[in-house]
Amino acid sequence: MTTIRGARERARTEVTAAIKDEARRQLAVEGAAKLSLRAVARELGMVSSALYRYFPSRDELLTALIIDAYDAIGSAAERALATADPADPPARWTAVCVAARAWALAHPHEYALIYGSPVPGYQAPQLTIEPASRVGLALISIAADAHRADGIALPPLSEELRPEAQRLAAQLAPGLPPEVMAALVASWAQLFGLVSFEVFGQFNGLVEARDELFTHAARRLAHEVGLLDRRRTP
Amino acid sequence: MTTIRGARERARTEVTAAIKDEARRQLAVEGAAKLSLRAVARELGMVSSALYRYFPSRDELLTALIIDAYDAIGSAAERALATADPADPPARWTAVCVAARAWALAHPHEYALIYGSPVPGYQAPQLTIEPASRVGLALISIAADAHRADGIALPPLSEELRPEAQRLAAQLAPGLPPEVMAALVASWAQLFGLVSFEVFGQFNGLVEARDELFTHAARRLAHEVGLLDRRRTP
DNA sequence: GAGTTGGGAGAGCACTGCTCTCGCTTGAGA
DNA sequence: TCTCAAGCGAGAGCAGTGCTCTCCCAACTC
Numbered sequence: 001m002t003t004i005r006g007a008r009e010r011a012r013t014e015v016t017a018a019i020k021d022e023a024r025r026q027l028a029v030e031g032a033a034k035l036s037l038r039a040v041a042r043e044l045g046m047v048s049s050a051l052y053r054y055f056p057s058r059d060e061l062l063t064a065l066i067i068d069a070y071d072a073i074g075s076a077a078e079r080a081l082a083t084a085d086p087a088d089p090p091a092r093w094t095a096v097c098v099a100a101r102a103w104a105l106a107h108p109h110e111y112a113l114i115y116g117s118p119v120p121g122y123q124a125p126q127l128t129i130e131p132a133s134r135v136g137l138a139l140i141s142i143a144a145d146a147h148r149a150d151g152i153a154l155p156p157l158s159e160e161l162r163p164e165a166q167r168l169a170a171q172l173a174p175g176l177p178p179e180v181m182a183a184l185v186a187s188w189a190q191l192f193g194l195v196s197f198e199v200f201g202q203f204n205g206l207v208e209a210r211d212e213l214f215t216h217a218a219r220r221l222a223h224e225v226g227l228l229d230r231r232r233t234p
Numbered sequence: 235m236t237t238i239r240g241a242r243e244r245a246r247t248e249v250t251a252a253i254k255d256e257a258r259r260q261l262a263v264e265g266a267a268k269l270s271l272r273a274v275a276r277e278l279g280m281v282s283s284a285l286y287r288y289f290p291s292r293d294e295l296l297t298a299l300i301i302d303a304y305d306a307i308g309s310a311a312e313r314a315l316a317t318a319d320p321a322d323p324p325a326r327w328t329a330v331c332v333a334a335r336a337w338a339l340a341h342p343h344e345y346a347l348i349y350g351s352p353v354p355g356y357q358a359p360q361l362t363i364e365p366a367s368r369v370g371l372a373l374i375s376i377a378a379d380a381h382r383a384d385g386i387a388l389p390p391l392s393e394e395l396r397p398e399a400q401r402l403a404a405q406l407a408p409g410l411p412p413e414v415m416a417a418l419v420a421s422w423a424q425l426f427g428l429v430s431f432e433v434f435g436q437f438n439g440l441v442e443a444r445d446e447l448f449t450h451a452a453r454r455l456a457h458e459v460g461l462l463d464r465r466r467t468p
Numbered sequence: 469g470a471g472t473t474g475g476g477a478g479a480g481c482a483c484t485g486c487t488c489t490c491g492c493t494t495g496a497g498a
Numbered sequence: 499t500c501t502c503a504a505g506c507g508a509g510a511g512c513a514g515t516g517c518t519c520t521c522c523c524a525a526c527t528c
Contacts, residue, residue, distance in 0.1 A: 008494060008505070032351070033267050037485065049487080050507045058485065116351025117266070118434055129439065161450050164443035185441060186428065186451035192436075193427015194420065200352055202426075205363065207419060209398035216395050217420035220458065242474070242525060249475095272515065283518080284476045292516065 016054050018044060020068065023061055027109045032062065062113070067131050069110040074134025076103040081138050089146035089227040090219065096138050097191055097218035104195045111199050115192050136188045137172070143180050143225050144173045152226035154179035183225040191221060250288050252278060254302065257295055261343045266296065296347070301365050303344040308368025310337040315372050323380035323461040324453065330372050331425055331452035338429045345433050349426050370422045371406070377414050377459050378407045386460035388413035417459040425455060 022040045037058050041048040055061040080099030084092040104111040114132070146152060157165055157179055165178030168185065194217050197203055198210055207213055223229075256274045271292050275282040289295040314333030318326040338345040348366070380386060391399055391413055399412030402419065428451050431437055432444055441447055457463075 006495065012505090036483085038483080047508050048485080049509075052486075053506055112351035115430075115434070115436075117346035132436075158446065158450065161443060161446040164441070164446065168441070182447065182450060183454075186447060186454065189431035189436070190424035190427045190451070193424045193430065196349075196427065196430060197423035200349070202349075202366075202423070207398070207402070209395060212392065212395040212398065213416065213420060216392065216416060217424070220417075220420065224454065224458070246474085270515065271517090281477055282516080283478075286517075287475050 012054070019051060019054055019061070020064055023065060024068075024110070027065065027113070028107070031109050032113050035062070037061070063128065065110070066113055067128055069107070069114045070128060070131035070134065072107070072110070073100055073103045073114070074131055074138075076100065077135045077138045081142070086145075088229075089142055089149075090222040090229045092142045092145075093139070093222035093225075093227055094215060094218045096135070096142065097221070098215065100135055100191065101195050101198070101214055104199050108199050111195070115196055116200070136184075139188055139191075139225075140173050140176075140184055143184055143227065144176055146227055147176055147180060150228075152177060152180050154183060154226045157182055180226055187221040187225050191218070194218075246288070253285060253288055253295070254298055257299060258302075258344070261299065261347070262341070265343050266347050269296070271295070297362065299344070300347055301362055303341070303348045304362060304365035304368065306341070306344070307334055307337045307348070308365055308372075310334065311369045311372045315376070320379075322463075323376055323383075324456040324463045326376045326379075327373065327456035327459075327461055328449060328452045330369070330376065331455070332449065334369055334425065335429050335432070335448055338433050342433050345429070349430055350434070370418075373422055373425075373459075374407050374410075374418055377418055377461065378410055380461055381410055381414065384462075386411060386414050388417060388460045391416055414460055421455040421459050425452070428452075 019040060022043050023035060026035050026039060026043075035058075037051055037055075038048040040061075041051045044051075055064065076099045077096045080095040081092060084095040086092070104115075143152065154177065156162075161182055162178050165182040165185075169176045169178050169181040173181065194214055198214070203210060253274060256277050257269060260269050260273060260277075269292075271285055271289075272282040274295075275285045289298065310333045311330045314329040315326060318329040320326070338349075377386065388411065390396075395416055396412050399416040399419075403410045403412050403415040407415065428448055432448070437444060
């Protein structure tokens, strides 16, 4: 599909990328709320109205940045998963958690864009839900692999929660016990609670040894979804 | 200290409260980013510059709302703690969690103000850290009470994390084992991860039985900090 | 009662998102 | 090859924003 496109089309994708890059730059400095279309245009040497040829509104620009951010943290997680020891599920789990946290700490404003307060009046379009699920899917795949290899057993769920967990398991990881599925969804949210507290400054002046606390918590989460450390329990 | 103040002073506190109320109203409708000083003033029948007699800037108004929000969710948690069965630590824990979640779902924009992305360029002033810790302190007190009553034993921490946990325990709950303290801090962040995912729409189109998932996760968190259900393990 | 202070009104500045119109340039079809 | 619609940048303009400054009246203090 790398046909030689016309100059116009090529220019369009280049300008679009330049706008996103500059917007990301301003995002990193000032945060989403202060991201200004006019300032982006100014920095790019164009007039603000010209920018509307590429993004119909400020919200659309933000949506593009949101999708890119989801993809960035998602691929960071997937890269960590690919390089971790396939035979050590807890290590794979913590590797993904650590990678997600590292990306968040390196890109706090982009992280805030996707895991902070949703932009006012803004409804996440269908387009974002697929990239948004990549980290979660990485976590699920770890549990699914571990379950295929050794089986995972967790205490049974309550009557009220089991059907939901079964539905989710059927949808996302057929064969995975509902108990594991429920633990996965909860752990997924809890993981980002840990990251958000750190990125958003909730630990400021309270927790110092954040690396250690995070890896400790990530390991406990792995235990919570039933991933057992073979080195301890062979 | 309820001395009869002059008309001026009384008017000042009344107008200040009216401004905050109207701001909160607009916050609930549009969200923090669209909260406009001019709109608040307009709605109150005053001119925008007059509002600056009460709040030196938009950020100061937001800070006031933030403190109020922290106090609101904090007192909701404390109320839940006060009415729960004192002899049942896991029940006390889940009661506090459920109360915090209920407040968040009822006041999503105020919740976003305090647990979402920090307002751009905004540094939380010292004033906010005390009200911000009320929910956390409620959780800590549950574990401290349970530890005093029955003792809590958890697996030992790593060498790297123990000193930090000991420091935190000495500062916040003298006598509490560092293992419990570390679990508390992590659970505190994880709790708000669950709430944030729900409030910010991360569960949209994925998780339906949110009440059940949340109470399940809250119970697991209680277990994680070492609160044992006596009815199951007498 | 005189003087100080608090606070509302209004104009104004620099900025924002967004629209609309006016041209120039590009590229596809006749 | 020529034509003509589509793409796109420039500029002006609108309604809104946070914030400042000046003016002036009313309230409180001495």
